[in-house]
Amino acid sequence: SQQGEEDPQALSIQEGENATMNCSYKTSINNLQWYRQNSGRGLVHLILIRSNEREKHSGRLRVTLDTSKKSSSLLITASRAADTASYFCAISGNTPLVFGKGTRLSVIA
């Protein structure tokens, strides 16, 4: 299946710490995207990394992609309480984006 799988399912950290979430997949990809979902809201696109890229930054976000291991990681540095949300990886291949089940991040002030 093309679905990505995030790990861990849930993560709880203190404000100021870094949060790392991982995504593994099984098929070849065009790109991999990360989305954020606040409770009761829609998903918001965070960052897209193409299959020929290895690392990408956007503000406090850092995404890596290892196509040989079929895995990606999302690092949020210096986390804030407002970062509390669910984070999803989405695989772009031959079909519309396929989402994983997400990592629930709780940042405690």
Place this chain on the structure above:
Amino acid sequence: DTAVSQTPKYLVTQMGNDKSIKCEQNLGHDTMYWYKQDSKKFLKIMFSYNNKELIINETVPNRFSPKSPDKAHLNLHINSLELGDSAVYFCASSQDQANTGELFFGEGSRLTVL
């Protein structure tokens, strides 16, 4: 201005009823989608439309019928609602029809079937 808007945000109804959810996007995108998110937060594609034409129809019961009157609108009609239809339904759009671009999501429509 809301980019992708869905109505209603909440819908509570009895089993067997028929209901519709409307979606509109003002981004000028050609491709629109319906996703279903279950209680475990799993997000699954249901339909994909490109310029009013059905592109993807995943294994969704034929009680679900999408309708796209124009490329800015994609409505979802559900007949004979069942308990298992309870979920949050998300509309989304993208500029890219090649399944590579970023998706813009609506805020979701939470359907509860009693």
